[in-house]
Amino acid sequence: MSNAVSALNHASYQGFALVEEMGLQGMITLRGDFADATFQKAVKDVCGQDIPGQREVTVADGKGVAWMSPDELLVLVPYSDSASAAMDLAEALKGTHALAANVSDARVVIRVKGENAREVIAKIAPVDLSVASFQPGQIRRTRLAQVAAAFWMSGEDEFTIVAFRSVADYVFNLLKTSAIKGSEVGYL
Amino acid sequence: MSTRLSNTGRLVNRSAVKNFTFNGKKMQGYEGDTLASALLANDQMLVGRSFKYHRPRGIVASGGEEPNALVNMGEGARFEPNQRTTTTELFDGLTCTSQNHWPSLEFDVGVANNYVARFLPAGFYYKTFMAPRAAWKHVFEPIIRQSAGLGKAPKEMDVDRYEHFYAFEDVVVVGGGIAGLQAAKAAADSGAQVMLMEQTTDWGGRAPVDGAVIDGKPADQWIDETVAALEAMENVTLRTRMMGAGVYDHGYITGYERVADHTPGDGRPRHRLWRIRAKQIVTATGAIERPLSFAGNDIPGVMLASAVRDYVVNYGVSIGEKTVVVTNNDDGYRTAIALVEAGLQVPMVVDARSEVEGELPNKARDLGIRVEAGKAIGKVKGGKRVTGVGICLQNGEGGALEEVKCDAVAMAGGWSPVVHLWSHCGGKLIWDETQAHFRPDANRAPTGANGEAFVLTAGIANGDMGTTEALASGDAAGKAAAKAAGHKASRKAAPKADVVAENAMAPVWIMPQNAGPDLRMKMWLDYQNDVKVSDVQLAAREGYESVEHTKRYTTLGMATDQGKLSNINGLAILADSLNAEIPQVGTTTFRPPYTPISMASIAGEARGEIFQPLRKTPMHDWIENNGAHFEPVGHWRRPYAYLQDGETVEEAVKREVKNTRRKLGLLDASTLGKIIVKGPDAGKFMDMMYTNMMSTLKVGKCRYGLMCNENGFLSDDGVVARMDEDTWLCHTTSGGADRIHGWMEEWLQTEWWDWDVYVANVTEQYAQVAVVGPNARKVLEKLGGMDVTKGSLPFMEWAEGQIGGFDTRVFRISFSGELSYEIAVPASQGRAFWDALMEAGEEFGVQPYGTECLHIMRAEKGFIMIGDETDGTIIPQDLGLNWAISKKKEDFLGKRAQERTFMTNPDRWKLVGLETLDGSVLPDGAYAIKEGDNDNGQRNMEGRVTSTYHSPTLGRGIAMGIIHNGPDRMGEVIEFGKVDGTMVKAKIVDQVFFDKNGEKQDV
């Protein structure tokens, strides 16, 4: 819809890495039985991906799906399709025990891009971000300083971060502070 | 005098001059200097005053163990007290001042304490200052506080930045001396991911100063080669200026990196606190030399022998022209030799041991140094600077044999391994008789998550005194750590060093052995806190026998150096006084951090706007720009009221209430929790969560519900809407959303996991606006879209549809008693929807209203508020909410608890309305006072105010409260006590003050 505005309206900051809000992204929280064929098909139909393995994420051109817990997925679709996609899922899963909730507006999506992107995150997340331990294709739900968040690597030097919309400012300023030029760590 | 030498100084770059000031005096040093070495180069030995007696204090050490040389550093927003000069890198423009004196360092009136020191023994303050009673607070305590303390308190807001960093390693090696370097090398060669941290700016530790030769090369060369090799390895991280601060459970170790202390204002973070998870930790933290206890050992110019050596060799600074070395071991001779080789005089080496032979002593003799065996220092002459020493027999009572003129004394009392990090997390120690020190007991190491040891030690930190031994234990520790971290230990052999044969040291705890009380009162153990041998002996005599008692009674080791120099000497004295062995006496507990770390580094990035998350609704910016006076609610900030030009908060609230009741008000209700509950068993689950019957709620309808915890207390409330056959939408309080969602998940996952129910917290998916007032329907109809007439959308129902082109979900619910629609739209369109309502509402007199207006309107209607009427001890029955408690249900959370005797007791205070007779507003939280006192002499009470406001609608004070038998006492007048002791009379009335029949909301 024309008057839909993302939390930070594409704010960005260039430190030793680029921090930018990605605008609106369609997201559906989907809970159900991963082993159920109907469920698997519904996921495939809506985002074109199979159900990912534990802590895995698969995204291709704006569509994809992330493993959030043994009975929860985060389905990614273009924002404009999110409402209909949520309804399609609900429809496809009628009769099975499942829950599809459109949370596209409840989130902020921020990208951190640059050679030292790993270090920007490692200042605020208690997670091993060494190349050996964290790679594209993996998703990690954790905290960024004082708030819950999830992130995955959307490229070699690029993180996509999902957090709650209400703390978009906080998370952005946090990442911005972490990325201030001169505070490179030279570790990761 | 102390001065800069021309021919030595391996760490200073004489081509880079650095200007600084001390107490306003302009001074110069070189790049590579510490502030301490630069002060000494400028003959500034006197740098401060002691804590208790304000005695003159000089620099005694060259590292983190320094107890005396602390200064106020910097100015304004970068001012910092208690900076340790021995660990402060000199930089251009550094300014510092000495501490703990008035009016000046040279003349300090506080020194008066020194002249009556005899009347101020350990713990004297426990024995006096007791009468008259008031005198402690008003006379004695202020005096003591003034004379205590060290540096000044900072005044301005810190302008520097700080940050954290999370790292994960197989092996973390603390300490960049030769043992640490070799440990890191061995671990890295074994394939482990290794971090090596060194607190100073330079690698190699003491080995170069001590003239070690490794694999046939001078130490410096071996160190450079090893560092180069490590730098070349992918799996190794090297960090200098980074101290291992503390070791915590499960392999957690904090690293304190002083990134920019030496380059203030260059934009980098000043400190970075590393929070590292290590599979294994190797502490190669070296050792600290012990002072010797002789009369006057605290006079400026008396210094640790190793420090004297450091200053000469590392910084090219001589402590004095004539230095007397006093020792109980061979290592002390290294200092004597280094001094003479640097062209300085050593009139005498005073060695407490009766037999003195061996490589180092003989080399000293060959250099023409006079060595006196079996001797001791009986006293030190001088006030603010050593002028000479009196020599006596070690096994005597102190009778002077001769006097030696000197301007410096170098003490070598033996070495104590730095066992702090080993001990932080429970590592135990053993007493080493031959070296007379505590060292880590490898059999009782700290254990981690898997129950296995996770800390190893290496080098002198492990009591391996010789260079070869240190390298060997470093090598072994590195390999063992890598192995424990899951790698295959490398086969490479450890390097070898040229062996210098050293004879046994003699544990000498006081000098001379039979010194009388008069001398023992002049033998300092703790220089900063002024604790002397006589004080420890006094503590023992008075029964403070536990080492912790002694420490606390005398303050031994409680100064900012945490006893790094004094503890072992103090222990020995205590053990001797108790006729016990030192290991029986034991040590005090080692606690983090190893040396003090900045508070700011602990707080990290969390300052200013990112001190804490601040949650914002989609309308937050509009609210902020339209006169909002905010109140914090959880991490949200909600508008308490919107102030128009010149309005006070009270006036604004009054206006908002009147306007909403007469025309139209908008409330940003987005913070209210919204939780979806879905599944075949959702109805059953809802009936357990709520006291009401929710399973019978018809699709399309809304019902107000209550939630209790298992203790029966009311924990949250809100409107529940039935979305479809197996889906409910639960509204919670603003503070409640996450709590209630977690609460639901907890029961579903841990108690009723066989129930088919899913819940999802969609609070932030929607912006929610309460459109309230007589004109509410008009504005919605003007925007156009779905039918919002009473007929198609009656009170307590909900519907979905478009309004003004927005996809909405509309709830006909009212918390104000007015015609009211709560409308949810996708959060991304919340601001646009709000703007549309404001614009369309203009002709209907729309105004936004805040939380206080909300509170008043609900109070006028007698609605309860979680957090006002409830406080965690209130059950629904107290609030007359029995109608919301299903009698039909067998069970719901809190039901069993509410059956307990105290819950069913008829004497519980119950909710009623209250009206003051004079129309005034009852004070918030006032209690209703009854006749008589209870058994503890407290006045009896019969109730209290839970909510109280001035009602703009009724033009008088209204209140709710819980009163003993309240509902049965309608019309009765009771008294509420004010804090000033006076009383207010109020009448017990029905709690619904306005529109009792609820006609206005149901139009």
Add this chain to the structure above:
Amino acid sequence: MLILECPYCGVAAEETELAAGGEAHLTRFGPGSSDDDFETYMFMRENPKGVNFERWRHANGCGKWFHAARCTMTLEVFGTYSAQTYEPPADLIKAIKKKRPDWPGYGAHK
């Protein structure tokens, strides 16, 4: 600073990603239960020195509750396991007994 492995998402989570939830395997007593049973359920705790079975939630993570067996004297973690159990798995109990021969066993004081 504890580390516990979440049995649901496999993350070795650190304490700040977790929320502690008190004693595990409590039996809920509802309406009709005796005063003693209800008091025991609500308030009486083993609080042992040694092996403790407790609840945790992977709050800053997958959001799942799980159980852990941990020593309150050394903080050693013997294992984590599903929250959907009425008592600790036998193999875990066996493993603990092996490490702590003088441990009286699960529920010894109940």
Add this chain to the structure above:
Amino acid sequence: MRRYSAFAIAREAARYHQGWERAWAAPEPKKKYDVIIVGAGGHGLATAFYLGKNFGITNVAIIEKGWLGGGNTGRNTTIIRSNYLQDPSAAIYEKARSLYETMSQDLNYNVMFSPRGVMMLAQTESEIRGYQRTAHANAYQGVSTEFISPQRVKELCPIMNIDGPRYPVLGALWQPRGGTARHDAVAWGYARACSDMGMDIIQKCEVTGVRSEGGKVVGVDTSKGAIDCNKLAVVVAGHSSDLAQMAGFRLPMESVALQALVSEPIKPCMDVVVMANTVHGYMSQSDKGEMVIGGGTDAFNNYTQRGSFHHIEETVRALVETFPMVSRLKMLRQWGGIVDVTGDRSPIITKTPVQNMFINAGWGTGGFKAIPGSGWAMAELVAKGEPGPLSAEFGMNRFIEGRFIDESVAAGVAH
């Protein structure tokens, strides 16, 4: 007992302080005592002292596993206040506070009670209401408190940032006669007085078992052998569950680690005690000049006197925001203690299923300030076998009845 005084010091100075006698004796245990008190912390020693002083019972042994005063008495942040909301709490804490006022004189040992004033900051609307309610209650509980303005807060504590921006100070609950005392001295002063009354303080003696016959306690087994007694009082803070288990019953209690830290000493800059609950931090300045800072408790059972680092981080973060000057101070030392916390976070002073065995526990994070009042009430319970008015409400039956003494009520959540 030779009295302490300035004259005594002068006398001893003349002879190099060689003449001071032991503050307390170090006896071997006797075969039997009228009363055995387990735990020579502040609460245990105070219990003994008032048994002697108020009831003339002096055939008493105080048994201590480690060294006297070595538990939470010697590990806390020494805050003394009685501005509690609920009647039973206000009564016992105010009793304690008033006993602190004269403790130095009563014990002839300077415990340095410093009634410099305690303020609890209100930084949210619900805190304002909560503290105003407390002020009203206190006015009729005989506790002298008042709710003061932000300006007054600033006058009393100039180093505080009252303007936020995040949590501006909206007022404070102020107790002018609250303050601090020297924690070790409290234990030492009581120990000296008890020893002087002929009681036996037996340190480094661990209780390994509780012996009872026919449901009646007859003694304890210890690392120094069996000792008989007519009555047994258990006052062991964090280790209560352990002792209860020895006697065969459970307590509504869990033991967790509580942390504290101090800064390096600086010249006097803060003359009051400040508690800020919204941001979780409290701070005062010791006579030595250290800023004494209280941290939070872990949520998991723990008997290692080590807490988790992130609690220290949260506390320091809060203090840097509230007192900007803290930013450039340094943390000198951090440590932990084990506290036992009950179902309503209020203490238990009670009889037990075992006859003549009494227990005083569950003081959680508030133990030090209660020491004399707790000892006074416990002594009465032990001497008479029945609770007096001070402890009547603190029985264990309250959990079955659902009659809680909950002091956390001000922390309500508003819409």
